[in-house]
Amino acid sequence: MIFFDIAVRNLKRHKVRSVLAAVGIIIGVIAIASLGIVGNSLSVLMGGLVSDVSDTVLVTPHLAASSGDPFDPRNTLAARISERNLGLIEKAAGQHRAIPMILASERLQVRDVGGYVTVYAMPADDIPFLLENEAGIYPQGRSSGVMVGSLLADELDLHPGSRIEVGGESVRVTGIAAERGMGIDINPDYALIVTEDWYTERHGDQDYSRVVVKVSDLSEIEGVKAAIDQQINRRKEVVDVLDSREILEIYYETSDAINIFLLGIGAVSLLVASVSILNVMIISVTERTGEIGLMRSIGARRREVLVMFLYESLILGIAGSLVGGIVSIAVGYYVSASVAEFFTDFAMSGGAGIPVSVVIGYVAFAMAFGTATSIVAGFYPAWKAAQLNPIEALRYE
Amino acid sequence: MPVISFEHVSKVYPLPAGDVVALDAVDIAIEAGEFILVMGPSGSGKSTLLNIMGSLDVPTSGEVTIAGNRISGMDDDDLTLLRRDHIGFVFQQFNLIPLLSVVENVEYPLILKARQNGSRERAEEVLEAVGIAETHFSHKPGELSGGQQQRVAIARALANDPDFLLCDEPTGNLDSKTGTAIMDLLDRMNREEGKTVVMVTHDPRMTDYADRTIRLVDGRVA
Numbered sequence: 001m002i003f004f005d006i007a008v009r010n011l012k013r014h015k016v017r018s019v020l021a022a023v024g025i026i027i028g029v030i031a032i033a034s035l036g037i038v039g040n041s042l043s044v045l046m047g048g049l050v051s052d053v054s055d056t057v058l059v060t061p062h063l064a065a066s067s068g069d070p071f072d073p074r075n076t077l078a079a080r081i082s083e084r085n086l087g088l089i090e091k092a093a094g095q096h097r098a099i100p101m102i103l104a105s106e107r108l109q110v111r112d113v114g115g116y117v118t119v120y121a122m123p124a125d126d127i128p129f130l131l132e133n134e135a136g137i138y139p140q141g142r143s144s145g146v147m148v149g150s151l152l153a154d155e156l157d158l159h160p161g162s163r164i165e166v167g168g169e170s171v172r173v174t175g176i177a178a179e180r181g182m183g184i185d186i187n188p189d190y191a192l193i194v195t196e197d198w199y200t201e202r203h204g205d206q207d208y209s210r211v212v213v214k215v216s217d218l219s220e221i222e223g224v225k226a227a228i229d230q231q232i233n234r235r236k237e238v239v240d241v242l243d244s245r246e247i248l249e250i251y252y253e254t255s256d257a258i259n260i261f262l263l264g265i266g267a268v269s270l271l272v273a274s275v276s277i278l279n280v281m282i283i284s285v286t287e288r289t290g291e292i293g294l295m296r297s298i299g300a301r302r303r304e305v306l307v308m309f310l311y312e313s314l315i316l317g318i319a320g321s322l323v324g325g326i327v328s329i330a331v332g333y334y335v336s337a338s339v340a341e342f343f344t345d346f347a348m349s350g351g352a353g354i355p356v357s358v359v360i361g362y363v364a365f366a367m368a369f370g371t372a373t374s375i376v377a378g379f380y381p382a383w384k385a386a387q388l389n390p391i392e393a394l395r396y397e
Numbered sequence: 398m399p400v401i402s403f404e405h406v407s408k409v410y411p412l413p414a415g416d417v418v419a420l421d422a423v424d425i426a427i428e429a430g431e432f433i434l435v436m437g438p439s440g441s442g443k444s445t446l447l448n449i450m451g452s453l454d455v456p457t458s459g460e461v462t463i464a465g466n467r468i469s470g471m472d473d474d475d476l477t478l479l480r481r482d483h484i485g486f487v488f489q490q491f492n493l494i495p496l497l498s499v500v501e502n503v504e505y506p507l508i509l510k511a512r513q514n515g516s517r518e519r520a521e522e523v524l525e526a527v528g529i530a531e532t533h534f535s536h537k538p539g540e541l542s543g544g545q546q547q548r549v550a551i552a553r554a555l556a557n558d559p560d561f562l563l564c565d566e567p568t569g570n571l572d573s574k575t576g577t578a579i580m581d582l583l584d585r586m587n588r589e590e591g592k593t594v595v596m597v598t599h600d601p602r603m604t605d606y607a608d609r610t611i612r613l614v615d616g617r618v619a
Contacts, residue, residue, distance in 0.1 A: 006508075009497075013496045172466050261445060290492065291494050293492075294492045294494070295475065295505075295509070295535050296452060296605070297451065297480060297504070298480065298481065298486065298506045298509060299477060299478065299480055299481025299482075299509040299557075300477070300509055301473070301474050301477045301478075302473060302474070302477075304509075380412060391448055391453050394488070394492065395592055
């Protein structure tokens with residue numbers, strides 16, 4: 001243990017240098033752990049997001065520049081699905097329900113608050129099929145009532161019977177849709193839901209932005225998808241047909257890529273820290289060449305000199321990793337809670353926390369990586385110190 | 398039995414320009430309790446002789462026995478332990494560790510040998526024996542005079558109770574008065590404690606302290 005004591009003493013001699021080297025490790029450990037936790041939390045949230053609507057086949061107009069992402073705004077802004085194609089989709093879907101919808105944007109004015117909101121227009125019969133009613137009643141036919149998404153209603157303090165202005169026209173809120181969270185089919189929490197009749201009466205007949213097919217038996221998803229594809233895309237690509245599993249796959253691939261990227265950033269910061277330790281240790285060995293010569297001449301063996309310098313980098317690594325690990329747990333939980341809160345508020349219906357084991361796992365991985373990096377970084381200077389010839393080291397000035 | 402014995406020892410440094418013979422068939426025997434001076438002009442092989450006596454270097458040929466141990470065939474670890482257990486070094490530049498206190502500097506070899514702390518008492522005892530006041534124990538070497546620093550270095554050399562002291566021009570960095578005091582200290586250690594002292598010096602006045610002088614010229618004992 002004496003060489004450990006000497007190593008501690010040597011680190012204390014150059015407090016600022018030692019602390020700065022440890023800070024590098026602290027930053028690296030925090031980077032790896034918290035970025036890993038954030039990446040994992042996104043993964044968890046994305047998984048929850050899509051699995052909520054695993055019974056859905058989404059049909060969107062095909063665009064030459066389609067990204068394959070159903071949330072790509074270009075899909076809703078440009079091409080449409082015609083009435084004829086809707087008929088073909090309904091035919092292909094068979095007994096499964098095909099719900100056509102128009103996505104639009106309207107100016108909403110409530111008292112002195114105004115702004116644009118998303119409007120979902122769909123057949124009145126389909127609304128109860130897709131959305132739960134939290135309060136009031138569903139909008140009916142051409143009546144001037146609209147349904148308001150739960151979070152929008154909360155924010156603007158709207159209740160069934162409230163009067164609001166939509167596109168300059170005063171309308172009554174018939175009901176409040178229950179909070180649903182984001183899905184691949186519809187995101188109504190901050191939107192207005194109106195009947196198709198209500199909408200077309202004011203804006204004329206329009207083709208549809210998307211068709212959502214609800215498949216009652218999950219094993220039939222593949223068949224329904226293929227049938228729609230066969231019916232419409234036989235000659236040319238008219239629509240994109242995606243099911244939730246495909247979207248899940250896209251999300252997982254994306255989240256994996258994000259995870260690797262984030263961990264990569266963390267690893268790079270830790271490598272930079274290891275270079276800093278390498279640098280500190282080389283400076284230390286160079287400065288203490290005479291002392292190493294003295295130690296060797298009065299009885300310290302090569303491996304003891306090696307161990308002493310390795311202790312120094314190990315202490316830096318463990319101290320940095322411990323502090324970094326503690327901070328990472330706090331940062332990780334904060335970031336994870338913030339992300340979960342964000343998604344809960346704006347997108348998901350349920351809370352989405354990250355399991356403690358995942359947080360501990362990433363922190364432990366980062367700490368182990370930080371400590372290992374320090375030892376590796378310290379090995380060369382330690383080896384160099386151990387190999388010094390005592391006669392030459394004593395002469396060194 | 399001699400504490401240090403050289404039998405036909407040679408040391409050759411192979412250099413690109415040709416071999417340099419630092420020691421050439423040297424025969425020396427130093428008995429316990431002797432005070433030996435090693436003198437000679439620059440390049441005569443004094444440092445090489447001292448390095449081999451200190452087991453910091455090994456001869457190219459010949460046999461060296463230190464404290465009863467033949468150093469030929471010893472590996473680096475064995476040589477290190479030989480130095481630790483049997484030899485005390487005193488350098489011209491003192492070679493004290495600047496950021497350790499006086500007493501910690503003396504404790505250092507004790508810790509290396511015992512592999513644990515708790516050698517403070519012995520360090521203090523040796524410091525007192527070389528004339529360092531207790532008030533200086535906690536000082537850093539830089540706060541002491543050159544003479545005091547060399548006393549601390551001698552205390553460090555004596556800490557592990559070695560068989561002999563190897564002193565490389567211990568007064569070379571000191572004024573004559575301080576140098577005399579250091580020589581008196583080494584002389585006292587030799588006479589009263591029975592320590593064998595081998596000292597390299599250029600100063601002919603030091604011969605008064607020595608039992609005998611080994612003169613080297615071109616790597617040979619003259």
